[in-house]
Amino acid sequence: MMSAKALRKTKFIVINVVLAIFLLFTLVPVYVMIVNSFKTQNQLLDNVLVFSFPLYFRNYVDAFNRIFPFIWNSVTVAVVSTVGITLIAALTGYAFGHFDFKGKGLLFTLIIVNMMIPGILTLVPSYLVVVKINLYNTQFALLLPYLATGSVMGIYLVRGFVEQLPKTIFEAAKIDGITELQCFIYIGMPLVKTILTTVSILALLNVWNDIVWPMLVLDNDNIKTIPLGLLEFNQQQGANKGALFAGYILASVPLLLYFIFNLRSFMDSLVEGAIK
Amino acid sequence: MTKEKKSLKKINFTPYLMILPIMILLSIFAFYPIALSVIKSLFRWSGTFGNDGVNTFIGFKNFIELFQDEIFLQSWGNTLFFIITGSVINLIFPFLCALLIFSIGNEKISYRWRVAFVAPMVVPSMVVFLLWQFIYDVDMGVVNNLLQLFGANKVDLLGNPDSVKWAIRFMGFPWVGGTFLLVYIAGLSGIDNSLREAAKIDGASALYRIFAIDIPLSKPQFKMILTLSIIGEIQDFVKIQTVTEGGPGYSSYVPGLYMYKVAFDSNEYGKACAIGVTMLVVMLFASFLMNVLFKKEDID
């Protein structure tokens, strides 16, 4: 029998090995993507498992020219939507958490109920509505519905947070005679900063990965988002599939950058969201 | 608050003003479409709002036709497969991984593992679908490349009705990435460690501790993930549309895809709404079922 210490050490090693195996398998598609992004068509036909030399960097140039507009569109919509969602969530969540007013319960339920409604039910009618109000084929066709449905989760989170805040700070300020609006802006907002980060990251992930809705309402190449651009790219690249993979990697860059530079808050927010 | 009279002058408009934006947005993009969908499911509708086109009331005819429609029924059968396999997978694999990560004492290393498993989320989901489609490709795909290395014959996993559903389900192996993992870890951290200590002192083995403490006390997480899994699988059709378009035949067809086609390929918007309503009903039923199965138990 091993000593307790040795046992613990073995356990530690085993766990890490198993986790490493899991991670390895999880990264297989990423590996495939990287390896094949440097290949010409001939090298691809040869094998798709390991690097082929010489590396063909031109794929990245081709892909970049094709994909960049779509990346920019996705980034634009994601950023503006996230900012909008965060603001609306802050505004509304604060209202529900801080005030007491007639119809509060009913209105809150009305809003939260939307978390339960499957997106699929509203897909077709929303499309028709968007067309009717002349927003079809504009970025607002994406933005406004995202603001509507994306804020719901945020409102739930912010309200929960605001309800927990101690009332004393607010009361102290009100005695000094500030308006509700100032109260919200100068006192409420700074306090909810942490939960707002969570809200914004969750919103960002949802908007970034959305495929169905842009597929329906976007037509113009100069506003299409990444998933649509990739689909088009996929269909067109009959002769040189290596460029496709370069395109996939380029499409992952924005979120990767965000991930790297905001690692801590990213992780914390996901956990927060997970708990709720 | 106590001294205010209930007169119009004293009502504080601020909260109402604050929630006005979201209410307007929701009315246009959520409430109205939902109502429209439910109402039009009783019509034969060509999608236009003016005088042109078809817009006749036909009662439940759409639903009756759907339930006699082979394609519709088969699509639900396929979804059932995806729901069952998906739920089993989501209850086991991320949880297993969470247990492993959680049982690492070292906070730093544990954090690093969490980062490592969350990192693949930076790849857009469309890229993941297209990559897996490539992996399964008959001529150039990874699977067939490997098989040929070992001298075996090529396989067409996506083109064969017997294997296509399993191939689609296999996508994402080993299914431990992302938010579900974090949910389980959060849940495990929430369990009072003293319980584990007590069990250890009583001489319980690690395995026993897992089954006696971690699993039962993670019930809320299981419930949430099971619900999300089911609702997700019922709705999700983009993955299938990208990878196989529902083929071969209708072996990987799902109701969402059918709804999409009925709406835009056949211009039968009434029927499409009916499909949507059916999905809503199933989802509500599933949520209800979850609530019944996971009645709140007291944690002692």
Add this chain to the structure above:
Amino acid sequence: MFNKIKKIFAILLIAVCFASMAIKAVGGNNAKQITLSFWGTNLPYQFALEGIAAQYNEMQDEYEVVIDKQDAGNYRIWMGGRLAGGNASDLLATTNVYANTDASNGYLYDLSEALNQPNPYSDSGLSWKDDFSGTYLTQVAYANDTSKFYCVPTNTVSVRFMINTDILEQNGIEIPTADWTFSDYRRICEKLENSGYETAMEIANAKFINYTVSWAIDIMMAQLKYDEVLGYDRNQNGQVETEEIVRAFLEGEDPLDMAKDTDFKEVMQFIKLWSRYWGEGFNSRDDTSENFLRQTVPMMFGGSWSVSGIELTLNNENPEADKTNPYKMFNYISLPFPRLEKEVYLDKDTTFTFTNLKEGLPLQELGEPSGCFCIPKSTVEAGKLEGTLDFLRFFTSAQAASYMAEKAYEIPVIKNVEINEKMYDFLPPENSESIRMRFNLLNLSDGVASEYHFKQVQMYLMEGASSISLSTLCRNVQAKYEEVTELIRDDNGWEW
């Protein structure tokens, strides 16, 4: 410090994004712009269309025609959504089946009046209608009322076997001619397979939907049912229109019944036997042209629309071709579908017998109107009808058709058009007749029903536990036909 930089960057990014969105929002709807949308896998076709648009734009100042290419896979879905939303392009590529459905839903403009006027861009002096050759235009008349036209065709297509004659010569195989038989074809395949080619012939496919196989079914059924089809053409105008097809299925004591029909059964059995030679994964493959170009496959069965792509690439004029692998020129010919015989040689162990085949009949040439364009009502409402109609007339003049033939190998449907030599391969062979009836749900009905047809055939051609049997296939197909024809009959209130 780092955090400060991050904050500044974040604010900058947000500001730029807002600005970008604002800029993109200001985009006027150009009243003088006419947009033509089509589904675009074919690069030469796109270039040719752009050429026509450029010619038209130069000729006059009032309108500007813009060519808009849409993703091939999603076109019908894209188009359906736009029509319902009333925001489709001014001129839409379509098929006559889609046009039928869309017209019943009230989305399209009726062109019959315009068709009765002469075409100012044509020298013939006839009405626009009469400039179209053969039955191409009449085949696209509105099914519910053949005096109305909701689309016009601009070319016709056919399917061909593309054969790399260099490879055949290298292997000492005699080059076949247009009157080759299926047995000839199979013998050639065997010699090629023995010479080391894994697959002698690949079927050109778009992923998951097997149009080419459907065409093969059509061609074979036409050969077998030649006599019967004459009987279905009640008004004897040389084609079996929708109403006549519907009557064939629903009327009389001995209606057409795919569940019991021996010809259909034999054709399907034949195709299943033939499919053994198509190569693994023929269902999910979309790179047949590429393989043909790289000469890894000596023969290819596909649509005439792929020829222009092949020509373009072999001449190294294809901007999307693989730049690291210049293609070598090779000689190839295109032949029509080989003639069936009563006894067809498939391989040394298999000979197939067609019970009802009458020999000596004319070859069946599909002559399907294609490249149809329709004008949505929204164009009329936007006040662009005049311009769009004018462009459409220009597009269907002999001069434009000649240009399309030259640049994109498009087979013209207008009378008196000059075409180049390579295209003679694609014109109907000398002793052929235009098919009068097409045995395909694709030609009767909309997306979901026709997809059903494809998928049933797909399931039948599979091997393994999930494949369906011949009787199940025939039963299912017949059931769908009955469902579709009954719906069409009821919608039109037809009674005979």
